[in-house]
Amino acid sequence: MNQSQSNLRKVIICALFAAITAVLAQVEVTAPACANKWANIGSWLNRDHYWQ
Amino acid sequence: MPISGQTLGVGLTATIIGSKLGAIAMICYAALGVVGAPVFAGFSGGAQVLIGPTGGYIFGFILTAFVTGLILERTSFTFSMAIVANIAGMIITLLCGTIQLKFVLDLNWSLALASGVYPFIVVGLMKAVLASWIGILLRNRLIRANILLRRKVLEILIAF
Numbered sequence: 001m002n003q004s005q006s007n008l009r010k011v012i013i014c015a016l017f018a019a020i021t022a023v024l025a026q027v028e029v030t031a032p033a034c035a036n037k038w039a040n041i042g043s044w045l046n047r048d049h050y051w052q
Numbered sequence: 053m054p055i056s057g058q059t060l061g062v063g064l065t066a067t068i069i070g071s072k073l074g075a076i077a078m079i080c081y082a083a084l085g086v087v088g089a090p091v092f093a094g095f096s097g098g099a100q101v102l103i104g105p106t107g108g109y110i111f112g113f114i115l116t117a118f119v120t121g122l123i124l125e126r127t128s129f130t131f132s133m134a135i136v137a138n139i140a141g142m143i144i145t146l147l148c149g150t151i152q153l154k155f156v157l158d159l160n161w162s163l164a165l166a167s168g169v170y171p172f173i174v175v176g177l178m179k180a181v182l183a184s185w186i187g188i189l190l191r192n193r194l195i196r197a198n199i200l201l202r203r204k205v206l207e208i209l210i211a212f
Contacts, residue, residue: 010073010076013069013073013077013200014069014073014076014077014080015077015080016077017061017064017065017068017069017073017074017077018077018078018080018081018084018091020061020064020065021058021061021062021065021077021078021081021091021113022061022081022084022089022091023061024056024057024058024060024061024064025056025057025058025061025091025092025093026056026057026093026094026095027056027057028055028056028057028093028094029055029057
């Protein structure tokens with residue numbers, strides 16, 4: 001494989017994976033309940049705001 | 053709370069094609085978004101997304117892909133190492149995202165962490181395992197099919 005073919009392969013690979021990421025970015029799911037519990041832990045850690 | 057598949061894409065990219073090409077792919081992804089292509093979550097695009105509250109996550113993807121790929125290249129492309137590398141990548145993404153979130157929205161650190169890190173930890177770990185499993189599986193298949201070159205050969209080819 002010569003240099004230009006190698007470069008072309010790299011460009012195609014990068015473009016392909018950028019496109020895959022773009023497609024996956026449009027897939028949205030709702031976080032499960034356990035993740036919301038972690039969010040609540042965040043709120044709990046932030047509780048000092050209520051005291052101020 | 054909606055969770056997008058962006059970070060899964062970053063993890064897959066780094067696990068399959070490694071550090072340099074992975075980082076370049078993420079630069080391409082960010083550049084496509086900057087010029088207005090609707091490639092970011094929710095079919096959004098434009099430079100305002102990058103300088104907005106969630107832009108740090110997108111900047112973080114570039115560093116994440118590089119570090120995740122580098123860990124795998126320095127160790128081995130196995131499922132267990134891929135999980136370690138993808139969890140390290142997840143931490144980098146969340147930190148980059150939270151730093152920009154804090155400064156753009158002028159939040160204090162505890163609120164920034166509560167908004168930008170804690171809600172994404174559990175799902176992030178799930179995505180890290182998924183990216184590792186699918187990534188290693190696909191990488192091995194692509195190498196067997198001669199579509200992707202083996203690590204040592206690829207390193208020689210992409211040596212700048």
